[in-house]
Amino acid sequence: MNTIKIKNFSGDTVEIQTGSGLREVIAKDFGSKEANTASSTAYKRYLSNNGVTIKDVVRAMGYEDIGKVNVRALLDNDGTKPLFNAIIEDGLRMGFEKTSNWSQLVAETVDSDQLSQQWYYLEDDADGYELRDVGQGAPIPTGQIKLGDQSIKMAKRGRGIEWTDEAKRANIDMVSLWLRKMGKQLGKQYENVAIERLLNGYFSDGSDSAPVLGVATAGTLTLGDIFYASKHQEQELGFNPNLAIMNLNTAFKVTNLRDNGAYMYRQELQDGRYADVVNSQPFISNQVPDNRIILVDTNFALVRYSGKGFGVESERSAKTQVEGSYGTEISEFVPFEKDARLILAIDQARP
Incomplete structure (x- = not known):
């Protein structure tokens, strides 16, 4: 079975690829890299574009309890590998976001389509942001948003799990425990980066100390x-x-x-x-x-400048030649x- 039919949230019946054709669809819509790495981000966008969710797909594939399915059943099929990575992402994200406190420290997350983000600042005169009297017809004092000489280079951070033959025999319920633990550790390390920026600033010249x-x-x-x-x-x-x-x-x-x-x-x-x-x-x-x-x-x-949201991709280790699932994100914390x-x-x- 290469496709499954699912009724989406609009009430329309859509066909979702579950075989080798899924890679072709992902490559066409989101790029060859996303297809070759079974990107969880691209797969979720594919499902979203069709108005269905991961739970809808799991249910339509006949899995009454996805937790009892072993890793090999999903990982060794090009049509379900992106689904597997989406499940891996959800497990890591649970620890990374929900059991970590870094989000409490962030005023705003700013999305960026570049890995090097220019730094903006507000230039004002010596009176700062004071509200001043303005005479009739006189110009209203303003500040100017300018580009600084420095730039912000975002860092790629992440962690992965290699799927050895022994690991592939584990079921999803067992894997989810590993993922929550790993995600929690990742979230704590990410939190440490935010604290470091609050303590010492980002720029090496100390201008934001x-x-x-x-x-x-x-x-x-x-x-x-x-x-x-x-x-x-x-x-x-x-x-x-x-x-x-x-x-x-x-x-x-x-x-x-x-x-x-x-x-x-x-x-x-x-x-x-x-x-x-x-x-x-x-x-x-x-x-x-x-x-x-x-x-x-x-x-x-x-x-927090975000160049790429948290997602999971598959890749074969150059060192061990073992396939793994790697959760990564690209971002940087900078004092405002x-x-x-x-x-x-x-x-x-x-x-």
Whole structure:
């Protein structure tokens, strides 16, 4: 059987390729590379164009429980290999997106059709963004969006699974556990990249480095220091921090603060949770060194440039000659407004 007939969401009956003809259709509509690698992204677009979903296809193929089907049954058929990779993508994505916290740090994702993205900035005069009185007939003051001299080069990141003969005997339910674990690890590594950009910026010349503020007494952190830093960012830099990022040791120091020997956050300690910082639970990351807290206005601090969404392709390893499924995406994190981040340095005294 080379095609299956499915009633789509519009009520029309469409034919979906499930044999060798699928590669020809994918090549014609999306390119030979997508066809040769059994791209999950291209396959999902093919199904979407026909108004059907992966679940529709699985059901029409007679699989009552796709989880009990072994890898070989789908992977060794050109007509079902893209379906297999789409299932692999969903498993990886579950860990990559749903069990990771990197999306909390991103103000906006900007799609790009180029792997090298030019950097834009808003140029204004010394008065910044102040609302100014304009006389009758006088020109309204404006800022200009300009292209910077620097460019943003997006990175390709991903991970794969090689399908040895032993692995092909596993069923989809078992594979899904591996995928969720791998996707979670990928999401954590991706989160670390975002934290690194918030901490150190993207450009090597330091032009997007975050401002740094010390505490009243170097080496000693108080609630007053956190309050002062958040108000400094609000009043002097023009941004409202809504998230504090720190490592576990620093979060413990904050939650363990005392006043005349009494725990200030006794209830939090008893409940097994951290003390709130800037009215929210702290974001814990081992990327942040000791004695540093990053105060972040997540509405303006970080932009994610996306050159290619997360997808899965098949490829034979040049080293092992074993076929594998590889989940990849192309993107980069770049600070948008550098003053939307403020680094509180506990080991430094403020002026």
